[in-house]
Amino acid sequence: MNEETAMASNGKPTFADNDIMLHCDGLTRIYREGPQDVTVLDALELEVRAGERVAVVGSSGSGKTTLLNLLGGLDRPSAGQVRIAGQSLADMGEAALGDFRNRHIGFVYQFHHLLAEFSALENVAMPLLIRGQQRQQAQAAARDILSQVGMEARCEHKPGELSGGERQRVAIARALVTDPSLVLMDEPTGNLDQTTASNILALMDGLAERSACAFIIVTHDPALAAHQDRVMRLDQGRLSAD
Ligand SMILES: Nc1ncnc2c1ncn2[C@@H]1O[C@H](COP(=O)(O)OP(=O)(O)OP(=O)(O)O)[C@@H](O)[C@H]1O
Ligand SMILES: [Mg+2]
Secondary structure, eight states, X not given: OOTTOXXXXXXXXXXXXXXXXXXXXXXXEEEOXXXXXXXXXXXXXXXXXXXXXXXXXXXXXXXXXXXXXXXXXXXXXXEEEEEETTEEGGGOOHHHHHHHHHHHEEEEOSSOOOOTTSOHHHHHHHHHHHTTOOHHHHHXXXXXXXXXXXXXXXXXXXXXXXXXXXXXXXXHHHHHTTOOSEEEEESTTTTOOHHHHHHHHXXXXXXXXXXXXXXXXXOSOHHHHHTSSEEEEEETTEEEEO
């Protein structure tokens, strides 16, 4: 990807299959908070193409969430860099990074992070409102994607009134509603039954095909990992093919 990236009619960059959506170089994260430094990621390399789906597996504490936080620009690396759609996250200030995240990245957190005082519908519509869409239009899009994750009957409920799996589905809907170029998911189907999980897989398949959206999915679920194009294992701060 370079500055000459073509723009589609909707103003989003368009990507050919072999375009690199995400590139990490020497990515290192050292936590210095405790009595001793902990190197969680150690010069990690990763390249993901547009529309490619990568599963990341690894034992608890191996650094999977740390990695997603760096890839999503929620945390800054101790060394190395992350480039998404040709742009280095390190070059962006907080405001530019926030805007870039809203336009390009969908994030499903390990713990859903929905806003407690807002309904499911409002939570899902929020990223569209933030980017300036009209409320009615944003809510229609939110309702549509909520029905695709089987939550049409629960749109008006607040997160506290939903089950763990239902909250997870709302969080997935919120990540996908903006039609992002890259989706980062941390254990997305952990709380879901088989049928709901496969509906969500189908939704992800559709998105990957339709808009060349790339996925990086952290999971302990062998079926979900096997459904991706490649499986990478995080161990000793590095990724290798599983
Ligand atoms: N803010 C922090 N300060 C210090 N150490 C941290 C911090 N966040 C994470 N760690 C440490 O970094 C390591 C990796 O944590 P991380 O949450 O990335 O693991 P994980 O692979 O996502 O684990 P799990 O599968 O249990 O979710 C752990 O040893 C953790 O204790
Ligand atoms: Mg984690």
